[in-house]
Structure formats: C-alpha cells, structure tokens
Amino acid sequence: MSRIALVDDDRNILTSVSMTLEAEGFEVETYNDGQAALEAFNKRMPDMAVLDIKMPRMDGMDLLQRLRQKTSMPVIFLTSKDDEIDEVLGLRMGADDYVKKPFSQRLLVERIRALLRRQDAIAGEEIEETEETKVMVRGELVMDPLRHAVKWKGRDVSLTVTEFLLLQALAQRPGFVKSRDQLMDVAYDDSVYVDDRTIDSHIKRLRKKMRNTDNEFSAIETLYGIGYRYNEE
Helix, strand or coil, rough: EEEEEEEECCHHHHCCCCHHHHCCEEEEEEEEEEHHHHHHHCCCCEEEEEEEECCCCCCHHHHHHHHHCCCCEEEEEEEECCCHHHHHHHHCCCCCEEEEEEHHHHHHHHHHHHHHHHHHHHHHCCCCCCCCCCCCECCEEEEEECEEEEECEEEEEECCCCHHHHHHHCCCCCEEEEHHHHHHHHHCCCCCCCHHHHHHHHHHHHHHHHHHHHCCCCCCCCCCCCCCEECCC
C-alpha cells in the first residue's frame, strides 16, 4: 500500500481527497501546512507528496526545495487556476506534475497512479531486466534504471522520476531528435495532458542538475521548433 502525503491548508480538500484516496487503496497522511509536513517527513518519508503551493508557515515551494535536497520521490503540486508562473517555477524546482484547482479527484488519482507506476518500474519492482532496463553507458553518462541511479563523470546526480525518464529517452539514441510529443509520451501516460512548456521546464531542470555536477555539461541540445537531442560526449 503506497503512502500519500496530502498537504493543503484547505480542510475541505484534505477531507474529501483523503477519503477518495483511501477508497482507492492508498494510505493517506494529511497536513495543513508545509512546516508540519516537513517535520513528519524527517521522521518517515512518504511514497509521494501532493502539495498545495500557497500555505501558511511554509508554502509548497519552500517544502519542495527542502525535499529535493534529500529525496527524489514524486511530487504533484495543486495550483490555483491562474498560477501559471507558480506551475512553471514548481516544475523547474523539481515537481513531477501539477493539477489545477478546482480539479477532478478522478484525474488526481490517475496522475498519482501514473507516477507511482513509473517509480515502481524504475525501482525494478514490475519489470524484468531487458535492453531498456540494463545499465546504459553513453560516454560520461551512466544510468541504472533498476536502481534509479545516474552518474556523470563518476559523480552521482539525483533526478526525479520524470527527469530520469526524459534523460533515458534522449540518451538511448544519441544524435537522434526526440520531439516534445515523443517526450510527453515517455514521461506521461495517455490519461494525463501536458503542454510543451511542461516538457521544456523539466528539460531545463534536468540541465541545471547536470551542470551543477559539471558546469561544462552540454550533451542535451535544443533544436528550436523541433525538440531535443542527446549528443554523446
């Protein structure tokens, strides 16, 4: 049973969403602000977190920033209807997805299941070792899908599930272009709609993490109006 942390200062959302998730077979922990959630996470990390952005004491952005220092667990943001800037910023900081309020609880459940399926697959719990799951070496890049481990020039790089899948898709065929639509198919299942900016935000976040490891990293090339390409270094 997967443990989902739901963090929102709206008690109606905490009550209704937690009831829905529990009915779907999840174990749910609820918190009404980021500080309370962080204190609990320091003792026991959940399998996934669903975070509101605007909360008292510690907002969702601050909580995500602190979480990404210690974990790559999937994170979904709940955002207000007009918070486009917050959505993009959240994705750049490492969120895996976002759902706009007011939202369909069925859609939220499907997005949670999609991210958990990818997390399980990367952890090797649902797949056998195949060509796609073997350790992949591309120049200075080493990716181990079964352990969700990435190394660049021998140094560990911590990636979210979505970032890992995008890098894997690009690096599998160096020199070949992947369109944004193709990358969407890799990172999201058919029940989840995202636009081009979401993929672009994930790629920017991925590049930033790689450049934090090596400031000369340039293996991911943007082909404007077309997509992205991985060039083996």
